[in-house]
Amino acid sequence: MRRSLLKITTAVSALLLSVAAPTIAEDGDIYLTAGAMVDVVGGTLVQNPALVIRDGRIAAVGTAGQLSVPDGAETIALDGMTLTPGFMDMHVHLSGDAGGNFFAGLSYSAPREAIVAVKNARKTLQAGFTTVRNVGAGGYSVIAVRDGINAGDIDGPRIFAVGNSIGITGGHCDNNFMPPEMQVSSGGAADGPWAIRAKVRENIKYGANAIKVCATGGVFSKGTKVGAQQLSLDELKAAVTEAHQREMTIAAHAHGTDGIKAAIVAGVDSIEHASFADDEAIALAKEYGTYFSMDIYNTEYTLAFGEANGVPEENINKEKQVSAAQRDAFGRAVRAGVKMVFGSDAAIYPHGDNAKQFSRMVKYGMTPMQALQAATINSATLLKMENDIGALKEGFMADIIAVSGNPLDDISVTENVGFVMKGGKVVKSAN
Numbered sequence: 001m002r003r004s005l006l007k008i009t010t011a012v013s014a015l016l017l018s019v020a021a022p023t024i025a026e027d028g029d030i031y032l033t034a035g036a037m038v039d040v041v042g043g044t045l046v047q048n049p050a051l052v053i054r055d056g057r058i059a060a061v062g063t064a065g066q067l068s069v070p071d072g073a074e075t076i077a078l079d080g081m082t083l084t085p086g087f088m089d090m091h092v093h094l095s096g097d098a099g100g101n102f103f104a105g106l107s108y109s110a111p112r113e114a115i116v117a118v119k120n121a122r123k124t125l126q127a128g129f130t131t132v133r134n135v136g137a138g139g140y141s142v143i144a145v146r147d148g149i150n151a152g153d154i155d156g157p158r159i160f161a162v163g164n165s166i167g168i169t170g171g172h173c174d175n176n177f178m179p180p181e182m183q184v185s186s187g188g189a190a191d192g193p194w195a196i197r198a199k200v201r202e203n204i205k206y207g208a209n210a211i212k213v214c215a216t217g218g219v220f221s222k223g224t225k226v227g228a229q230q231l232s233l234d235e236l237k238a239a240v241t242e243a244h245q246r247e248m249t250i251a252a253h254a255h256g257t258d259g260i261k262a263a264i265v266a267g268v269d270s271i272e273h274a275s276f277a278d279d280e281a282i283a284l285a286k287e288y289g290t291y292f293s294m295d296i297y298n299t300e301y302t303l304a305f306g307e308a309n310g311v312p313e314e315n316i317n318k319e320k321q322v323s324a325a326q327r328d329a330f331g332r333a334v335r336a337g338v339k340m341v342f343g344s345d346a347a348i349y350p351h352g353d354n355a356k357q358f359s360r361m362v363k364y365g366m367t368p369m370q371a372l373q374a375a376t377i378n379s380a381t382l383l384k385m386e387n388d389i390g391a392l393k394e395g396f397m398a399d400i401i402a403v404s405g406n407p408l409d410d411i412s413v414t415e416n417v418g419f420v421m422k423g424g425k426v427v428k429s430a431n
Helices: 002-019 110-126 138-150 193-205 231-247 257-266 279-288 298-305 313-336 356-363 366-372 379-384 410-413
Strands: 030-039 046-048 049-054 055-064 074-085 089-093 129-134 157-159 211-214 251-252 270-273 291-293 400-404 417-422 426-429
Touching: 074 417, 089 379, 110 129, 110 138, 110 417, 138 157, 138 379, 157 379, 193 211, 193 231, 211 231, 231 251, 231 257, 251 257, 257 279, 279 313, 356 366, 356 379, 356 410, 366 379, 366 410, 400 410
Parallel strands: 030 074, 089 129, 129 157, 211 251, 251 270, 270 291
Antiparallel strands: 030 046, 030 049, 049 055, 074 400, 400 417, 417 426
8 A cells, every 4th residue: 555655656746847847947948828739649638738948948848827937937928829849841842942933943053942942941930840851952952051050040940851862863853854965964863772872871971861762753853654663672772771771761752652662661761742552552651660741732732823833734744643642542541540741842832831731631531630740749750859859748849839729620720820939949929
């Protein structure tokens, strides 16, 4: 009996310690309250939350009646708003823009791409996305932007940048739009297992903190069949082995069924798009623990505005092939229990509109909580950052956003984020 009481007392003491705020504030401490908070780990909605922010991290979590205000702390009251962890988008291209002429970006230098990425990084952060994975950009431009954000020179989300996307000569990750006499190829074009490994090493040499390969054709490349496998199994295994040896996560662009399966068997961490995933591919993903990152909103933008933006007929026709099939595969993958992350492919549609995908994720098979988890704890786990970001827990980075209303009742409220804090710094104040 005494042992049981001791266990209960210890458990209660631990709980009280977990919500006890520092009694005296340190310089820069913030006491944050709101109407509600989404607990993405427990899958619940917490009423009247209170958090203490110190040195960029969450020092204490509780409720307003339970967690006292440290003496001298700055207070931020977000009455009527709901807190969530900062959103995470696992598939963006910050150096590209959806509007304007489709071919304009082909003439961009690396410095020009970097400037575009600076603009789009700010838009993305203001929209509530505090962490992104940039899955391809020329000239290591987004790596430079990431380093500028980390140095405090510019505002933007936390970036995991792959450098050049890696794929076969003439494949989706190559530049096939120029005539042969110009001899243009992308920085990630390579053929054969050792050449692929060399490209992984080259990306890491120049600062990549994630890797991406193109296993199949794609929608927005020239002359590739969207469902056709491009990288062989041996090439995919070489890329995965090199990336994992260097402790990097690796994503595989893969629309087609054979390419999806080969990439999963090779050991990639995530499949991007997964448009034509059949039931066998979905079962493989579940068996191997592979994440699916499926961009099921942007088809609407492409089909509505692509022609006006100068997107060639070939690419619009490929988008039409992908659209319904991808949404069907998304629903089947969700029902099967495949691990899912949020990936929008922003650049195919305007940056800052990333959250429009949430409502489509719910429409095509997820609960609102599952959609929020895909953009928070699931994405953090994919990046091997699950003990640092993606949840509103003590000790985690203070990446916090707030929306008006309850996203569990109406997920579309995520499209209008009213407050953004990244690493304890307020970058967007509530009106």
